[in-house]
Amino acid sequence: MFDASTYDPISPHVTAGEIGRYTQEPRRQNEGAGSRVGNRAEFTLVAPVVQPTGPSVFRERAKKAQIEAPYWEGRLGTVHDLRVCLINNDRQLLFAATYSDEFMPYVQDVIRFAGPWIDYIFTDVAEGFPGVKSADETLQYIAKYQIEAGIWYGSPDPEATPRDITKSLRVTNAFNQLLDTVQE
Amino acid sequence: MNDSAGRTVPTLEFDDIQGTLLRRRPEDYHGVYLLYRIDDAGAAKQSLHGILPTVTSAADWESPRPFTLNIAFTYSGLEQLGVQAESLASFSAEFREGMAARRNVLGDTGANDPVNWVPPLGSRDVHCGVLIISEEAEALDEPRNEARRLAGVSLIYQLDVSVPSTGREHFGFRDGIGGPHILGSTNPPLPGHDEVWPGEFILGYQDESGEPPDAPVPDALACNGSYLAFRQLHSDVAAFRQYLRDHARSPEDEELVGAKMIGRWRSGAPLALSPDKDDPDLAADPMRNNDFLYYDDDPHGQCVPHGAHIRRVNPRDSLKDSVVAVNTHRLIRRGAAYGPVLPDGVLEDDGAERGIVFIFLGASLSRQFEFIQQVWMNDGDFVGLGTEKDPLTGNHDGTDTYTIPGKPVRRRLTGLPRFVTVRGGEYFFLPSMTAIEWLASLP
Numbered sequence: 001m002f003d004a005s006t007y008d009p010i011s012p013h014v015t016a017g018e019i020g021r022y023t024q025e026p027r028r029q030n031e032g033a034g035s036r037v038g039n040r041a042e043f044t045l046v047a048p049v050v051q052p053t054g055p056s057v058f059r060e061r062a063k064k065a066q067i068e069a070p071y072w073e074g075r076l077g078t079v080h081d082l083r084v085c086l087i088n089n090d091r092q093l094l095f096a097a098t099y100s101d102e103f104m105p106y107v108q109d110v111i112r113f114a115g116p117w118i119d120y121i122f123t124d125v126a127e128g129f130p131g132v133k134s135a136d137e138t139l140q141y142i143a144k145y146q147i148e149a150g151i152w153y154g155s156p157d158p159e160a161t162p163r164d165i166t167k168s169l170r171v172t173n174a175f176n177q178l179l180d181t182v183q184e
Numbered sequence: 185m186n187d188s189a190g191r192t193v194p195t196l197e198f199d200d201i202q203g204t205l206l207r208r209r210p211e212d213y214h215g216v217y218l219l220y221r222i223d224d225a226g227a228a229k230q231s232l233h234g235i236l237p238t239v240t241s242a243a244d245w246e247s248p249r250p251f252t253l254n255i256a257f258t259y260s261g262l263e264q265l266g267v268q269a270e271s272l273a274s275f276s277a278e279f280r281e282g283m284a285a286r287r288n289v290l291g292d293t294g295a296n297d298p299v300n301w302v303p304p305l306g307s308r309d310v311h312c313g314v315l316i317i318s319e320e321a322e323a324l325d326e327p328r329n330e331a332r333r334l335a336g337v338s339l340i341y342q343l344d345v346s347v348p349s350t351g352r353e354h355f356g357f358r359d360g361i362g363g364p365h366i367l368g369s370t371n372p373p374l375p376g377h378d379e380v381w382p383g384e385f386i387l388g389y390q391d392e393s394g395e396p397p398d399a400p401v402p403d404a405l406a407c408n409g410s411y412l413a414f415r416q417l418h419s420d421v422a423a424f425r426q427y428l429r430d431h432a433r434s435p436e437d438e439e440l441v442g443a444k445m446i447g448r449w450r451s452g453a454p455l456a457l458s459p460d461k462d463d464p465d466l467a468a469d470p471m472r473n474n475d476f477l478y479y480d481d482d483p484h485g486q487c488v489p490h491g492a493h494i495r496r497v498n499p500r501d502s503l504k505d506s507v508v509a510v511n512t513h514r515l516i517r518r519g520a521a522y523g524p525v526l527p528d529g530v531l532e533d534d535g536a537e538r539g540i541v542f543i544f545l546g547a548s549l550s551r552q553f554e555f556i557q558q559v560w561m562n563d564g565d566f567v568g569l570g571t572e573k574d575p576l577t578g579n580h581d582g583t584d585t586y587t588i589p590g591k592p593v594r595r596r597l598t599g600l601p602r603f604v605t606v607r608g609g610e611y612f613f614l615p616s617m618t619a620i621e622w623l624a625s626l627p
Contacts, residue, residue, distance in 0.1 A: 030288040039565075075507055078565075101565050104289075105555040106508070113507035136398075163568045 001025070026152050031104040033148045039161055040080070040154030043103065045095040046087070047145040048127040055090035058125045065121050072117035073097075076110060080155075080162055084121060093126055098154055100161035108135045194389050196242075196368040196382060200408040200616045203245035204254045204315065204518060205386060205545055206369055208360065212347050214324055215317035215520055217414075217541060218331050219304070219341035222264040222311040227336025229265065232624035235314075235334075238327070241617055251318035251327055255620065256412050256612035258282065261311030266626045274400040275613065278549045279411060282308070283609045289554050291562035296579050296606040304340045305416065305608020312337065313414060313612055315543075317520075321346070343416065345520035345541060353521050354419040354538050355576070355603070356442075358452030358467060362474050362498055364514045376474035378500070378511065385516050385546050386410055392511045397547035400613075408616030410516075413544040413553040415609035417577070421526040422533040424576075424603045429531060431597055441597070444588045445575040447494030454494075459487040478502035485589040490567035493576050496560045503566070513560075515552040516545040539607070549611055577604045 004020040024037045035042050049055060065084070073079045082097040103110075111118075115132035122129040128144075130137040160168070198206070209215070222228045232255075240252040257265070259280045263272060278286055284298035284306035292298060298306040316327050332339055353359040365377040366385055373379065383391030387399040388407030399406040424442075432438040439462065443449045449458065451467035456476035458466055467473055479501040482488055488495050495502065499510055523538025546552035562579065564572035573579065575586040575597070584600040615623060 039571075077506060101563065102289075102558060105550070105559050108512065108551060109508050112509065159571070161565045161570070163565055164570055167568055 024153070024158060028148075030102060032143070033146050034103075035149045035152035037152060037154050038158030039100045040158040041099055041103070042149045042152050042154065043095075043097045043099060044147050044149055045093075045142065045145050046147055047093050047095070047122075047129070047141075049086065049091055049093050049125060050127045051091070054093075054125045054127070055086055058086055058093070058121070061120055061125065065117065068117060072114045076106075076114065077162060078106070093122075095121075107139065111135055111138055191381075191390065191394065193367045194382060196366075196386065196389070197408055197616075198243040198370070199241050200618055201242045201386060202254045202409075202614055202617065203240040203242045203252055204543070205410050205516065205614060206242040206366065206371070207245040209252075209317045209518065209520065210319045211351075212319055213317055213520065214319070214321040214346040215315065215344070216324060216328055216331075217341075217343040217345065217520075218314040218316070218339060219310050220312040220314070220334070220337040221304070221309045221340045222261060222337050224336040225264055225266055228312075228334075229336070229624045229626060231334040231336050232620065236617075236620055236624060239617065239620060250320070250323040251316050253327065254315045254614070256313045256315075256414075256614045257623070258310055258312070258610055258612055260308045262613065262623075264311050265623055267623070271401055271405065276398065276411065276549060278554060279611045279613065281611075282306075283413065283415075283611050286554065286611075289550075290557050291579050292606055294579060294581060295602060298608070301606065301608035302416070305610065309340060310610050313610075343522055343541060345522045348521050348525045350525060352450065353519070353540055354421050354523070354525065355424055356421075356450050357446055357448065358450065359519055359540075360517075361448070361452050361470075362494060363517060366516075374470050374474060375472070376476060378514070380511055380514055383547060384512065384514060384552075387547055391547060392509065399547075404622035405613075405615065405619045407618070409619055410545045410547060410614045411549045412612040412614045413542075413549060413609065414612060415542045415544070416522075416539065416607040417542065418537065418539040418605040418607050420533060420601075420603050420605070421538065422531055423601050426531045427601060427603075441588075444489055445492060445586065445597075447488050447492035455488045455492070456482060476500075479504050485567075486591070489586075489588050491564055491569050491572050491575065491586060493574055496574050497556055499560070499567075506566070508566070513552055513555050514546070515556065518543040518545070539604075545614065575600060 002020055002023045004016040007016040007019065009016055009019050026035045026037045029036055029041060069082065073082050078099050078101045080098040080100065085094045087094050111132050119132050123131065128141070130141055132138055235255065238253050239255055245252060259275060259282060287293065287298055304310055314331060316324060318324050348354060350356065363377060364380040365373040366382050367379050368382045381392050382389040383397050387409050388396055391397050428438040428441055432441045439450065443455055448454050449462035449467065451462050451464045452473060453463040453467035454473060454476055456478065477500050478488065478495065503510055519540050519542050521540050524536050526534060526538065544553045559566055561574045561577060564570050569587060572587060573584055578584060578600070580600045580602045582599055582601050586597040586600055588595040588597070
């Protein structure tokens, strides 16, 4: 637990109290690896890339995968953001997402639904990728290459899920329209 | 027998499947749940051999009999019996961990925390569970006495159940109406009972994916059995009545608020078909009382709030626009009430131990029981309700809310107290008749 009275900030220009107003408490996922604050969790995978052909396959596939990403990831309803990058001189693939709610209960639904898109990105790109056929094999692959964030900041409002945010924006809009109407 | 998708419905081996997996208990029931610790594996296995002829299969269930008896084992129990390491390791991870260890997944915190469970529930001493049900209280005497005298085991927990004099569960609601229809079952399919492939509930048969579910090894254990979650839930009936009294505008409104929390009126009539008032004739008609869906007729929850109990545990078609395949997250539910009725009109708790014992059956504890608990009961995000929990069974701390959609504005209940407390539970494996024989014959 953060204790402002005993905490020594990194910079002398910031008070412990100021840090205390912002600081959050990360914890581990209920099941599996990954850090979480409130309802904002990180999923970070760093996997080896097939050499020498993987990188060019990825760059070609990235075009369609990008166009369709909002569909496959958006329809899951729990993903805030996702990035897929070639790193380390094209030797590795970084697949990193921020999500709300628990990952494990949904894993079969996610695999069944987003399987085509995930397969498209990983097959012939990621070495040893088993294909998205069974939840067990996919989880084994993930366990092999998932890493846990050493430092995690997910949001100033870590309790807000994607659906909460969509709803809040809609309500704010509607309320503003209402006030505008009353104003007239 | 073919279904519309062209897949052939398998023939279920009724004489190898334990009856409780396919058949409901009688409406007027008396029963007892017995939990045992295995002290002497050899003697216990002999007792198991002795019991085997009494275990009721799904084939036997229909024929008149004084009582039905079914038996299940925890991971610790299988270990005690001498099941080998390779076989033990083939059971699902959550089964091996036991229900108490799954407290974070299940949301068993605060008053529901396993540290508060009634001993021996949650301990590794619970090895074997036996359920005996009868329509006559007296018919239980003999098997109950036999059950005490079994060699090699100690009876460490006993819970007597019986239908309350009201014919309802303790909160006053008619229970046990809904449920999936297992394809291949000889029970007549009733309207509104969604058809689900047998492998979702019974190991060894095709599930919704077309493949049989993961099952333990060896072959003797792999078919006609199921995983089972046993959960004893205390009902604070007085608190529920008091809450309705405090938050409703009239006795009629109390009934409406209660119905909005559950999704059915106390009679069992579904709000979906009778949104404004109770309809006992509808409730009593099995051809109508479960025949409804949500997506077209009630997308905004104006009849049945999205967070209502029955809409949470079975969203039916209301999640059609999401990626969730609801058919893969169904389970078989068996419930029985225990404890004395709190007399009508009493709003003060009498301190009596009363509630409901649930058994949830399915091929995957994590994908069915745990999923429903974690995603649909203890959280509201799946229907855009943030952290709202099930109004009746939720692990409330006095700050929770419950949203009832309405026009022109929604109604919101606040300060929900705890109504249901987990007294304890465990994960079991419900073996087939073949598997029981195999276990009893282990060296």
